[in-house]
Amino acid sequence: MPFINPYMEKLDQFQPMIIDKDWLKKSATSEMIFDNSNPLILDIGCGAGNFLSQIAELNKKFNFIGIDLNYKRLFKGARKVMRKKLDNVKLLRSKAEYIEEYFAENSLSGVFINFPDPWPKNKHRKNRLLSKEFSLKLYRLLHKSGFIYFKTDYLPYYKEVKEIFSAKFSSITKDNSSLKEIELTIKDTVQQSITSEFEDIFLDKQESIYSIIWRKTP
Numbered sequence: 001m002p003f004i005n006p007y008m009e010k011l012d013q014f015q016p017m018i019i020d021k022d023w024l025k026k027s028a029t030s031e032m033i034f035d036n037s038n039p040l041i042l043d044i045g046c047g048a049g050n051f052l053s054q055i056a057e058l059n060k061k062f063n064f065i066g067i068d069l070n071y072k073r074l075f076k077g078a079r080k081v082m083r084k085k086l087d088n089v090k091l092l093r094s095k096a097e098y099i100e101e102y103f104a105e106n107s108l109s110g111v112f113i114n115f116p117d118p119w120p121k122n123k124h125r126k127n128r129l130l131s132k133e134f135s136l137k138l139y140r141l142l143h144k145s146g147f148i149y150f151k152t153d154y155l156p157y158y159k160e161v162k163e164i165f166s167a168k169f170s171s172i173t174k175d176n177s178s179l180k181e182i183e184l185t186i187k188d189t190v191q192q193s194i195t196s197e198f199e200d201i202f203l204d205k206q207e208s209i210y211s212i213i214w215r216k217t218p
């Protein structure tokens with residue numbers, strides 16, 4: 001018997017919060033998905049949705065889509081979104097590498113990437129999500145003042161991503177800055193103590209966290 005992930009079905013219970021990716025067809029915008037023109041923000045690799053559900057609760061004038069490939073984590077995220085009764089959040093079960101298949105050019109106002117899998121072993125580095133190719137995809141999808149907020153605990157990945165992304169985007173903060181330092185309308189995630197599941201783990205262990213924010217155009 002082939003293995004069927006039980007969380008596939010469990011996730012289905014949360015319709016219409018779960019987006020049918022076949023419907024997006026490279027043309028998704030805030031209007032199409034949420035029926036309003038509020039700015040669209042992605043949380044890429046949103047995991048179990050701690051960060052996503054909190055930032056969306058504090059920013060009701062923004063629409064949020066959490067993308068993750070893991071059914072069980074998305075299920076946990078969907079439960080949090082439902083408990084908070086948020087209608088500005090949807091979830092997409094997909095590899096983030098396919099985002100260009102879903103969203104229209106210039107449709108995104110911002111992207112959060114919190115603690116993507118670092119793949120520290122040399123032989124696994126090819127699995128890292130953040131690459132030059134991915135930076136070009138984000139560039140096409142972000143509108144001109146769109147931002148990317150990246151956080152990791154793994155310094156070699158941070159340095160690599162910083163070099164790749166800074167070639168295409170304008171870094172608008174120094175290392176380890178918070179959203180407070182830029183004029184985003186999104187409320188300051190640090191001041192509001194919004195942390196992701198993995199961030200909590202690293203904070204508990206008092207490990208260093210590296211973060212940076214870019215904008216498409218300065």
Ligand SMILES: C[S@@+](CC[C@H](N)C(=O)[O-])C[C@H]1O[C@@H](n2cnc3c(N)ncnc32)[C@H](O)[C@@H]1O
Pocket residue numbers: 044045046047048067068069070073094095096097113114115116117129196197198199
């Ligand atoms: C280390 S966890 C971080 C989760 C969350 N952002 C946090 O900070 O707690 C990485 C997450 O990315 C997801 N992920 C890994 N590779 C992915 C990919 N190619 N596309 C989408 N999600 C991915 C994993 O399933 C996992 O939930």
